[in-house]
Amino acid sequence: MLLDEHTKCSACGEAASNKCTACQTHVYCGKDCQIKDWPEHKKICKHVRQEMIVERAGNLLKELYLDLREKTFDNHIVQVNAKNPKELIIYDGNLKDRVGWFQKFPNHLVEKGSIKNGVLSTLTCNEPLALMKGAVEKLFKGDHWKTTEVEVALNPPPRVSIIYLPDKVEPQTNWPSYGHNLLHLHSVHSKRKWVVDLTGDQYGIPQAVWTWSDYKSRYVAKIDCVGPLGSSEEILQKSSKINGYPSVSCGAALEAASRFQEGIKSWEKVNDLTLCELVKLPGQKFKDKRRELLNTMGIFMAQYVENVEAAYAAKYRDVSMYETENPGVSLIQQMGLSKEFSNGK
Numbered sequence: 001m002l003l004d005e006h007t008k009c010s011a012c013g014e015a016a017s018n019k020c021t022a023c024q025t026h027v028y029c030g031k032d033c034q035i036k037d038w039p040e041h042k043k044i045c046k047h048v049r050q051e052m053i054v055e056r057a058g059n060l061l062k063e064l065y066l067d068l069r070e071k072t073f074d075n076h077i078v079q080v081n082a083k084n085p086k087e088l089i090i091y092d093g094n095l096k097d098r099v100g101w102f103q104k105f106p107n108h109l110v111e112k113g114s115i116k117n118g119v120l121s122t123l124t125c126n127e128p129l130a131l132m133k134g135a136v137e138k139l140f141k142g143d144h145w146k147t148t149e150v151e152v153a154l155n156p157p158p159r160v161s162i163i164y165l166p167d168k169v170e171p172q173t174n175w176p177s178y179g180h181n182l183l184h185l186h187s188v189h190s191k192r193k194w195v196v197d198l199t200g201d202q203y204g205i206p207q208a209v210w211t212w213s214d215y216k217s218r219y220v221a222k223i224d225c226v227g228p229l230g231s232s233e234e235i236l237q238k239s240s241k242i243n244g245y246p247s248v249s250c251g252a253a254l255e256a257a258s259r260f261q262e263g264i265k266s267w268e269k270v271n272d273l274t275l276c277e278l279v280k281l282p283g284q285k286f287k288d289k290r291r292e293l294l295n296t297m298g299i300f301m302a303q304y305v306e307n308v309e310a311a312y313a314a315k316y317r318d319v320s321m322y323e324t325e326n327p328g329v330s331l332i333q334q335m336g337l338s339k340e341f342s343n344g345k
């Protein structure tokens with residue numbers, strides 16, 4: 001956490017719970033102490049408030065993303081082994097046994113929330129930032145924020161994820177073979193910089209919001225590329241035109257993203273509250289509304305998947321045939337596309 005939960009009066013140090021209404025972080029035992037502390041506190045109140053907003057918004061993005069990922073889950077997983085805290089081992093099932101495109105997330109295979117988030121995050125590549133682009137734009141409005149997508153090579157992470165495919169002896173490992181995508185935030189006014197790591201759980205990094213300097217010094221070996229918000233979406237759009245699996249996997253993600261955007265818009269309208277206003281609400285009200293938003297979006301996306309499940313199952317059958325007739329072709333095209341983007345960014 002960037003912010004400590006404050007429980008002591010910022011002026012006298014006694015136990016206190018009256019929050020400064022501006023930053024909603026520092027607490028006071030009473031009016032007298034608050035007035036006495038103001039000359040000092042006003043120097044940092046704005047900064048503290050901004051941190052609070054970034055922390056709320058970043059965590060909300062991650063929760064929204066992971067829930068969306070769970071609702072639209074598309075990996076056929078048959079076993080998960082997380083006994084070794086440094087390894088998350090995932091076993092994919094046989095393709096022949098796979099039915100349909102969307103898969104029920106295997107909650108029975110994961111005990112702890114952090115492991116579940118790890119499974120949800122593993123090798124999601126460009127998807128998270130593409131799916132969350134609209135929500136990012138709503139939370140971090142244009143003039144005040146510069147938002148970019150950063151791909152980094154990580155230092156040896158606290159945990160690696162290893163995926164076994166039934167027909168291959170060599171497993172796929174998320175580190176060091178793959179870059180890691182982050183949302184980078186730069187406040188135009190305060191000049192401060194943060195990153196939001198939506199999918200860090202696959203590397204044993206559960207914290208979503210970091211100051212850029214902390215994240216960089218802890219985890220980043222090298223910055224691979226920097227692109228504007230929307231870069232991930234662009235890759236997904238190009239990939240969705242490749243025949244075979246990518247057309248379904250990337251096409252499904254793009255369609256889900258646009259439905260998700262509609263859901264957010266309609267929630268904002270019904271509640272007469274924008275996401276940007278939501279993260280500025282007073283404590284309890286924020287918690288209540290946030291819960292409400294997550295519930296509503298969860299139901300909305302589950303309903304969406306139910307509606308399109310049959311259509312995607314049919315698309316999946318078609319592309320499976322294409323893949324059998326043209327083995328490996330789509331994979332090579334997709335890899336070429338990723339490389340082209342990495343070099344271009």
Ligand SMILES: [Zn+2]
Nearest residue numbers: 009012029033
């Ligand atoms: Zn006091």
Ligand SMILES: [Zn+2]
Nearest residue numbers: 020022023045
């Ligand atoms: Zn304050």
